[in-house]
Amino acid sequence: MPWRENVAEQHIKQAQALLNVKIDGDFGPQSLAALQRVVAQLDECMAQRDTVDDEAPTARTGSQELAAVNPTGFRLGKSSKNWLIGVHADLIKVVLRAEAITTIPFAVIEGVRTLERQKELFAQGASKTMNSRHLTGHAVDIAPLIDGKVSWHWPHYRELEPVIKRAAADVRVAVDWGGDWTSFKDGPHWELRRSVYP
Ligand SMILES: [Zn+2]
16 A cells, blocks of 8 residues: 555654654654553553453453463554554553454554545545544554455455454443445444544
C-alpha cells in the first residue's frame, strides 16, 4: 500500500509529539523506549482491571498469568504498537487482550488518522465517510498475518473475528466490527461502539 509510506513520517511525528520525545520523524531508540513505557503502563492498568473482573475466568489474574494464556506466544510487532499511539485506551485494552489470547498472529495496520489522510482515502473511495472513527482514535484496523505478511483474504478476517470479539468481551469494551456492516464490509476495521463511546 504505497499511500502508507507517504504518510509514515507524518504519523511518526504525530506519535513523537504524543510521546513527548524529540519530533524528528525518525522512530529511534528514545521514541521506542517512551512507547514501551506507555505500553507497560497500559499492561499494568489492564492487569489491575482484570483483578476485579468477576466474569471472565481467564482474565481474573495478573499480567504474568495473562501472558501464560497466550496459546501461541504471539507478540504484537513494533509497527502495530506504533499504530496504537493516540488510540482510545479502551480500544488499546481490546488489542492487548487479543494479543494475549489470539490463536492467529495479527497486526494493527492503522490507528489514528489525520484529516489530510482521511480526505485522501475518501477521494480514493477507500473510505466511505469523512466522519471516520479513525480521526478521533476510536478505531483501529487489524489484519491477520499469514507467514508474517498481512492477508487481504476474507476468510482470515473471519478467523480473527471471534478472537477480537472475545478479547473485547473479556475487557468489557463495546466494539463494532466493520465486517458486520452490510453496505460496505470493512474486514480490518474495529471501532468503539458509537452508542457507548460517542
Ligand atoms: Zn478502519
